[in-house]
Amino acid sequence: MxxxxxxxxxxxxxxxxxxxxxxxxxxxxxxxxxxxxxxxxMLNIQLLGKNFPNPIGLAAxxxxxxxxxxxxxxxxxxxxxxxxxxxxxxxxxxxxxIFRLEDDGALINRLGFNxxxxxxxxxxxxxxxxxxxxxxxxxxxxxTKDQKVDFCLGLKNFIDIADYITVxxxxxxxxxxxxxxxxxxxxxxxxxxxxxxxxxxxxxxxxLKISPDIEDHRISEIxxxxxxxxxxxxxxxxxxxxxxxxxxxxxxxxxSGLLRRPLQKISKNII
Numbered sequence: 001m002x003x004x005x006x007x008x009x010x011x012x013x014x015x016x017x018x019x020x021x022x023x024x025x026x027x028x029x030x031x032x033x034x035x036x037x038x039x040x041x042m043l044n045i046q047l048l049g050k051n052f053p054n055p056i057g058l059a060a061x062x063x064x065x066x067x068x069x070x071x072x073x074x075x076x077x078x079x080x081x082x083x084x085x086x087x088x089x090x091x092x093x094x095x096x097x098i099f100r101l102e103d104d105g106a107l108i109n110r111l112g113f114n115x116x117x118x119x120x121x122x123x124x125x126x127x128x129x130x131x132x133x134x135x136x137x138x139x140x141x142x143x144t145k146d147q148k149v150d151f152c153l154g155l156k157n158f159i160d161i162a163d164y165i166t167v168x169x170x171x172x173x174x175x176x177x178x179x180x181x182x183x184x185x186x187x188x189x190x191x192x193x194x195x196x197x198x199x200x201x202x203x204x205x206x207x208l209k210i211s212p213d214i215e216d217h218r219i220s221e222i223x224x225x226x227x228x229x230x231x232x233x234x235x236x237x238x239x240x241x242x243x244x245x246x247x248x249x250x251x252x253x254x255x256s257g258l259l260r261r262p263l264q265k266i267s268k269n270i271i
Contacts, residue, residue, distance in 0.1 A: 060137035073132035083137030089117035110256030170238030205232035
């Protein structure tokens with residue numbers, strides 16, 4: 001189906017194509033039986049104390065405001081992660097802010113956590129319910145006075161309705177966010193989040209999403225801190241600000257997060 005739609009979608013501005021996909025999925029008209037797979041139960045996995053119908057999920061960044069997560073689950077995803085969600089509604093960076101690098105098999109994204117804000121998104125999820133595993137990715141507003149407080153608000157708001165919470169310290173589009181890769185600053189944040197869990201008598205899984213651009217010595221520091229402080233999983237990774245020297249598209253000069261093929265190369269180096 002994508003091969004048929006691809007020429008049409010690639011004639012559109014990337015963000016327009018994304019918005020069109022969101023609007024189309026809101027109709028939720030495709031019968032779920034179309035996506036059923038014979039013996040699909042063999043794909044079930046137990047993870048984070050929950051039963052996932054299959055291990056293939058959709059990461060945060062597509063359904064930023066939890067508008068179509070049930071439609072996406074209906075398509076066959078084993079889980080969907082909505083967000084990144086910030087305490088207050090945020091329009092993100094000025095447009096254009098998504099760029100295709102077709103010759104390099106890449107994209108540059110500097111959306112900037114555009115979303116409807118916690119209150120609207122929480123009410124939307126409570127109204128629509130969940131038809132599968134739903135994670136919520138939380139982060140701070142661009143102009144917040146205290147990023148740690150914003151993370152804590154994210155956990156408090158979704159603690160009763162999400163299946164897991166992802167703490168997003170990885171985006172290059174929010175100033176100062178990647179400073180949380182510093183061991184002491186990250187530990188301070190995680191301790192604050194764990195206190196909220198303790199006060200609310202919940203063991204909701206906390207996941208940590210990190211940057212691919214961190215120094216090598218930070219990797220073991222973050223892993224050790226995560227193990228010692230009840231972080232259930234680490235998500236690898238957000239977009240990269242590096243790895244552009246060999247790209248051939250002129251668009252590579254646009255600032256901010258690079259993804260797809262160049263990010264793949266970095267991931268292989270890390271592994």
